[in-house]
Amino acid sequence: MMLHKAAAVLNLQAQAVAVQNIQSLIPVILDTAVDNYSPWGEQILLTVGKYSLQNHILHDVPVLASLDWGWMDCIVQSWLYGTIATDLVDVVMDCDEHGATTRATWLAIETQVLGNPEMRALYLDAKFRTFVQGDLSITYYCRYFKSMADVLGDLNEQVSGCTLILNIIRGLNKKFATISHDIQRSRPLRSFLEARDDLLLEELMMAPSSSTPSTALFTGINIGSSSHPSAPPHQSVRRSGSGGSKGGPSSKKKWDNGRRGG
Known part of the structure; x- marks a missing residue:
């Protein structure tokens, strides 16, 4: 049972190491100008809990800290810095001592955001x-x-x-x-x-309204035209041909005369 739990924790930590952009998991950027500490803090705790890393924020360094613990602490600390505003990063870094743990960074952020109501x-x-x-x-x-x-x-x-x-x-x-x-x-x-x-x-x-299909159809009609629909193009061509049929019979007559002459 203990071996199974340890293997599960190692698997979660491997997934945490693979996170390239923490803002894809925690889109809220902590900013004192917006005063969004509550949603930011909640998403931080949910994310570190997802990878079984909540002890890095909630507790001090264990007495028997392993090398892996220090490695994962650096990762969680980088997550904190990656989700706070730039001006707040500068202030917190000035407050943090060199080599400070994630827990110390978390408390420094909390003090800066909530310490002076x-x-x-x-x-x-x-x-x-x-x-x-x-x-x-x-x-x-x-x-x-x-x-x-x-x-x-x-x-x-x-x-x-x-x-x-x-x-x-x-x-x-x-x-x-x-x-x-x-x-x-x-x-x-x-x-x-x-x-x-x-x-x-x-x-x-105030939102602009788009033209409806009926409106577009209406605007395509020539209001000034006759009530009778215009003839299709092929009918107009035939009518034009009949108008030139005055020469039609004489053409036929010439053809008949030629035939008799032949």
């Missing part, structure tokens, strides 16, 4: 009050605003529903000016879900 709240609040839509879709724009409001609430900076709606309106693209005024003047002010649905409907109405 007051500064995080101040930074996120400033972003919340200046964020604009730009070219973002309404779905992503509203989701991002709601996410910032939720994180501020976790940092003991509660955002009221009214403040959330007014900031969403403030940062909207100018093409939503009409619906923005309608939402702003509504009494009572619409809820987040109601305002988002109204904006989604407005965005849908």
Whole structure:
């Protein structure tokens, strides 16, 4: 049983070594500007657990650490650095001592991201009050605003529903000016879900509509033509030939005379 378990662990570690791009397994990049520590941390733990490497993050170096353990620790540590923003990499490396373990790197990241809630709240609040839509879709724009409001609430900076709606309106693209005024003047002010649905409907109405087959067929008809359909080309040719049939009988007569003469 022990040999079977050891073989399974070795197989998982071989698969971990073969991972060339950790972002293919963990697409979330930890960034203090986005404040996405929770989804990042969850995906990190799921991935290291998949390869039976969670002890490298959750526990210190075992007393009887093998050479393989140190090798795999370097791999997991490289995964951490490969999934955090560049500016955060620089800060964490400055905090880490030379030869630091994955566990030490994990704690350094945690300290930088979660260790100063007051500064995080101040930074996120400033972003919340200046964020604009730009070219973002309404779905992503509203989701991002709601996410910032939720994180501020976790940092003991509660955002009221009214403040959330007014900031969403403030940062909207100018093409939503009409619906923005309608939402702003509504009494009572619409809820987040109601305002988002109204904006989604407005965005849908703005989408360019493609020509339907019936429209394309209609545009191909000559409205100024007679109600009778024009004759097919081969009929026109035959009619043109009959128009020149005035010379037809004389041609036949010449042929008959020639025949008699023969």
